[in-house]
Amino acid sequence: MPAVFRFALNDLPPEAESLRAEVREFLRKEFSGAAPVKRAKSWGGFDREFSRRVGARGWIGMTWPKTYGGHERSFLERYVVMEEMLAAGAPVSAHWVADRQSGPLLLRFGTEAQRQKILPSIVRGELAFAIGMSEPDSGSDLASIRTRATKTDGGYLVNGTKVWTSNAHLSDYAISLFRTQVVPDKKHEGLTQFLVDLRNTTGITIRPIIDLAGKHHFNEVNFTDAFVPDEARVGNEGDGWKQVTTELGFERSGPERYLSSIALIREVVREVSAHPDDRGTESIGRMVASLATLRQMSTSVAGMLQAGETVNLEAAAVKDVGTTFEQSIPELAHALLDLEPTLTSGSDLQQVLGYITQTAPSFSLRGGTREILRGIIARGLGLR
Amino acid sequence: MDPATVTKDLRSLLSDTVTRLFTDLATKELIEAAEKGTWPDKLWRALEEGGLGPLTLAPVRRAERLSLTDRGGGVTVDGRVTRVPWGRDAGHVVTVGDLDGRPTVALIARGAATIEEDRNLALEPRDTLIFREARAVAAAPADVAADAIRRLGAMARAAQMAGALESCLVQSVRYATERKQFGRPIGSFQAIQQNLAVLAGHVAAAGIAAESAFRAAERGDARFEIAVAKVRVGEAAGVGAGIAHQTHGAIGFTYEHSLHFATRRLWSWRAEFGSESAWARELGHAVAARGADALWSDLTAR
Numbered sequence: 001m002p003a004v005f006r007f008a009l010n011d012l013p014p015e016a017e018s019l020r021a022e023v024r025e026f027l028r029k030e031f032s033g034a035a036p037v038k039r040a041k042s043w044g045g046f047d048r049e050f051s052r053r054v055g056a057r058g059w060i061g062m063t064w065p066k067t068y069g070g071h072e073r074s075f076l077e078r079y080v081v082m083e084e085m086l087a088a089g090a091p092v093s094a095h096w097v098a099d100r101q102s103g104p105l106l107l108r109f110g111t112e113a114q115r116q117k118i119l120p121s122i123v124r125g126e127l128a129f130a131i132g133m134s135e136p137d138s139g140s141d142l143a144s145i146r147t148r149a150t151k152t153d154g155g156y157l158v159n160g161t162k163v164w165t166s167n168a169h170l171s172d173y174a175i176s177l178f179r180t181q182v183v184p185d186k187k188h189e190g191l192t193q194f195l196v197d198l199r200n201t202t203g204i205t206i207r208p209i210i211d212l213a214g215k216h217h218f219n220e221v222n223f224t225d226a227f228v229p230d231e232a233r234v235g236n237e238g239d240g241w242k243q244v245t246t247e248l249g250f251e252r253s254g255p256e257r258y259l260s261s262i263a264l265i266r267e268v269v270r271e272v273s274a275h276p277d278d279r280g281t282e283s284i285g286r287m288v289a290s291l292a293t294l295r296q297m298s299t300s301v302a303g304m305l306q307a308g309e310t311v312n313l314e315a316a317a318v319k320d321v322g323t324t325f326e327q328s329i330p331e332l333a334h335a336l337l338d339l340e341p342t343l344t345s346g347s348d349l350q351q352v353l354g355y356i357t358q359t360a361p362s363f364s365l366r367g368g369t370r371e372i373l374r375g376i377i378a379r380g381l382g383l384r
Numbered sequence: 385m386d387p388a389t390v391t392k393d394l395r396s397l398l399s400d401t402v403t404r405l406f407t408d409l410a411t412k413e414l415i416e417a418a419e420k421g422t423w424p425d426k427l428w429r430a431l432e433e434g435g436l437g438p439l440t441l442a443p444v445r446r447a448e449r450l451s452l453t454d455r456g457g458g459v460t461v462d463g464r465v466t467r468v469p470w471g472r473d474a475g476h477v478v479t480v481g482d483l484d485g486r487p488t489v490a491l492i493a494r495g496a497a498t499i500e501e502d503r504n505l506a507l508e509p510r511d512t513l514i515f516r517e518a519r520a521v522a523a524a525p526a527d528v529a530a531d532a533i534r535r536l537g538a539m540a541r542a543a544q545m546a547g548a549l550e551s552c553l554v555q556s557v558r559y560a561t562e563r564k565q566f567g568r569p570i571g572s573f574q575a576i577q578q579n580l581a582v583l584a585g586h587v588a589a590a591g592i593a594a595e596s597a598f599r600a601a602e603r604g605d606a607r608f609e610i611a612v613a614k615v616r617v618g619e620a621a622g623v624g625a626g627i628a629h630q631t632h633g634a635i636g637f638t639y640e641h642s643l644h645f646a647t648r649r650l651w652s653w654r655a656e657f658g659s660e661s662a663w664a665r666e667l668g669h670a671v672a673a674r675g676a677d678a679l680w681s682d683l684t685a686r
Contacts, residue, residue: 004553004584007591009592009595009599020684024681265679266680267676269671269672269679270675270676273671273673273676280672281664281665281668281669282661282668283664283668284667284671284672285611285615285664285665285667285668285671286660286668288612288668289593290589290619292593292596292608292612292683292686293593293612294589295684296593297588297589297592314588317584317585320581320582321588321589374578374582375578375581377585378571380584381557381577383557383560383561383571383572383576384572384577
């Protein structure tokens with residue numbers, strides 16, 4: 001068996017470290033005094049004004065070419081901005097999806113016109129994106145999607161339903177995966193992605209799906225003879241599957257895959273610090289050991305991405321180990337402390353615990369379930 | 385040549401030598417003979433030719449110390465240290481003690497000790513050495529921490545465990561590919577695949593945690609990274625050995641199969657030079673002392 005993973009230690013370059021100080025100062029001014037429970041929401045938070053200010057600092061589309069408004073900085077500098085934003089609990093979701101996924105997709109596979117029209121606005125923090133992949137009958141088995149885009153004059157007529165579409169009700173565009181052709185017994189073929197204008201397309205209905213905590217992030221997006229013009233097609237017909245798998249590689253290795261519980265980690269450390277007994281210190285010691293190791297794994301992948309290497313397998317490993325860690329934190333807090341998780345009453349720690357406890361199940365679902373990721377790793381091991 | 389280049393060259397030379405020696409000479413037969421008490425003379429002679437003499441470290445246990453006394457013309461050593469790796473076979477013992485309030489490194493001939501033999505689960509010698517006014521071969525004050533032996537030992541064990549875990553993964557994947565049940569390789573079943581993916585994740589985490597400790601030690605103070613490595617690799621050892629055995633079924637539980645050479649070492653090594661819980665408490669105390677708001681900045685500064 002060949003070596004399965006290549007996790008080489010990576011040092012962040014000096015320019016990334018000086019950037020870190022700038023980002024910290026910016027975040028300190030933005031959020032000094034923000035309640036820990038607000039910070040816990042981080043990439044659940046959607047704040048267009050904040051995203052514009054981040055764009056004005058040059059921290060969106062950092063690695064993209066200047067032609068499209070980008071800043072031509074390194075992937076590692078972008079990494080530092082991301083991890084600082086997440087560690088501080090900044091509400092990044094109004095620019096985050098576009099910066100991480102949709103922008104890079106258009107840069108790689110989009111038409112010149114799409115790039116010129118869309119990318120500069122993303123960079124300024126003015127365009128929010130949603131992702132239209134899952135459907136009622138297609139979750140982990142993404143290639144089984146049925147929403148049809150049927151060729152018509154000057155474009156396509158779309159019919160079908162997408163679900164779990166985060167922030168569709170707040171976003172400007174949704175990169176959506178449709179079936180343009182039915183190829184018998186070849187479900188990965190005939191899939192095509194489109195840049196769907198959520199605000200100016202007739203035939204689209206967006207309905208909320210309320211999560212278990214009573215919050216509205218998800219949506220069901222219904223397409224009924226919705227007309228999507230040819231210019232909105234990303235790449236060629238049938239290229240959708242290849243594009244989607246590339247995108248998920250970007251999505252899986254970032255600091256967001258192990259930092260979702262950082263606000264709770266911080267509050268647990270605060271609690272233990274007040275009375276550092278053996279049991280408490282052992283618990284936070286184990287927690288920090290995992291956190292530090294995951295950060296090494298994640299920065300290692302960032303280094304490989306910077307070097308232009310393929311990281312699908314390593315990214316899957318970071319996400320699997322990372323989400324398992326994130327989910328262990330509320331469990332650890334419960335085992336260690338005699339505290340009830342709360343909604344709005346009680347201490348900061350109780351409220352953060354309440355928020356993370358109810359969010360944690362999603363950590364190993366979003367962006368590819370734990371089982372799918374482990375399947376990818378098993379394939380890398382040569383077992384499939 | 386600058387010192388960094390020398391170190392780098394030396395390291396790659398050492399690494400090549402060690403890899404060659406262990407691949408060529410540390411056969412299953414040799415390991416089995418060693419477990420029955422036969423000193424692997426040929427391997428050690430080869431190692432010594434490569435410049436690595438049989439040298440051991442003490443103390444292993446946190447509560448134990450060897451005391452040093454300056455007797456004018458020389459330093460003498462007193463005390464009882466347990467679980468000393470290969471104590472009976474080593475030529476010399478290295479310790480760090482306190483002499484006039486300064487950390488002092490002392491080298492003592494093993495022959496100066498009374499020895500009570502014992503072994504760990506992997507049947508590696510772990511002996512008790514008792515020194516009574518034993519004269520040190522050499523002793524000198526050094527710029528090292530009082531617990532330097534325990535730290536270096538923990539760092540070495542973390543790296544060894546990361547390697548043993550890799551061996552568990554390689555053996556498990558090979559076995560899952562070869563062993564057939566219900567008419568197909570067991571590795572084609574999702575239950576096995578998912579378990580081995582978990583093992584692979586632990587192998588990856590253990591490898592980078594151990595490597596990170598060595599990198600930090602090369603750069604200076606590695607206290608944080610060594611604690612992180614001993615905790616994280618130790619946790620990986622527990623889970624990893626379990627999955628490897630589960631995958632192998634009954635055959636992996638036999639002495640005939642080679643899996644236990646890795647797993648018995650993991651079970652012993654995770655407890656040597658401080659267990660996960662001991663290192664986690666130490667790490668946790670340091671984190672608590674710095675406070676919650678320093679956690680992220682401290683972490684990113686490493």
